[in-house]
Amino acid sequence: MKNNYMKKLVVACVATFALIGLQINPAEAITQSPVVKGDSPWELGQQYGLDTDKIEQVNNQPNDWVYIEEMLQNPDQPKVKAIKSSKPAIETPEKKQEEPAVSISNEEKDLFARLVEAEAKGESYEGKVAVATVVLNRVDSPHFPNTVTAVIKQVVGNSYAFSPVQNGEIKKPASDESKRAVEEALTRNDRLNDCIYFYNPEIATDDWIRTREVVKTIGDHVFAK
Incomplete structure (x- = not known):
């Protein structure tokens, strides 16, 4: 039992x-x-x-x-805590500010901007950048002086290479747009196919300049090699 x-x-x-x-x-x-x-x-x-x-x-x-x-929590068991991801957050790299390819002093930069203002006053911003680029291309060329100041003040024959230096227009202050055009040209993003000349075909009196290879026309200026 x-x-x-x-x-x-x-x-x-x-x-x-x-x-x-x-x-x-x-x-x-x-x-x-x-x-x-x-x-x-x-x-x-x-x-x-x-x-x-x-x-x-x-x-x-x-x-x-x-x-x-x-x-889903089991009614008969303690609640399960949510699991957080341990993967690190993906950081977006900060865009580096573009540094000038050519470094010049503030005094030289002011002279440069005044030349651009005198030569390209009334032209578009693109036209001002192009004029500044021609000056820098001359600095790089073995046929011209090797500094911005020397290129701007170069004497050819009995006169200065740039008419604003000759007639005193370069002494006038530069506009903000001309200053920005110089800053952009200094980065050398576009070397304008190495143009080293520019002129206004409507008022140019030098027949020799018209024989140069034309690369681009911007506003009233022709840019040539």
């Missing part, structure tokens, strides 16, 4: 533990798996054999949807 009682007790315990295992395993699987949008608490309850109301209460969902990046 006593042996039969013990056997029944063991069988009952085994059945109880097996039932508990069946209830825990699905819950653990749910707890460890991320849930994507579209799985409602009712569908999850049907799939894993859990109570729908308890799923909604634990996950704090006011509606029937469980959203992405949220972990």
Whole structure:
């Protein structure tokens, strides 16, 4: 009699533990798996054999949807904390400010801008940059002086190479646009195909200058090599 009682007790315990295992395993699987949008608490309850109301209460969902990046909490287990990404944020490299290819003093830069103002007054900003580029191309050329100041003040024959130096127009202050044109030309983004001459064909009296190879026309000026 006593042996039969013990056997029944063991069988009952085994059945109880097996039932508990069946209830825990699905819950653990749910707890460890991320849930994507579209799985409602009712569908999850049907799939894993859990109570729908308890799923909604634990996950704090006011509606029937469980959203992405949220972990379904097992009603019988502590809540799982969200895992934050450990990947470092991608930093966008700062764009470096373009440095001048040619470095000149502020005094020389002012002289340069005054020449551009006198030679290209009334011309477009592009035209002013082109005039400044011609001066820099002359600095690079073996046929001209090797500094900005020397190029601007060069004497050819009995007069200066640039008429504003000859007639005194270069003494007038430069506009902000001419100053910016000089700054841009100093970066040497466009060397204007190495042009070393420019002139206004409407008023030019030198026939020799008209024999030079024309590269570009900007406004009233022709730029040549």
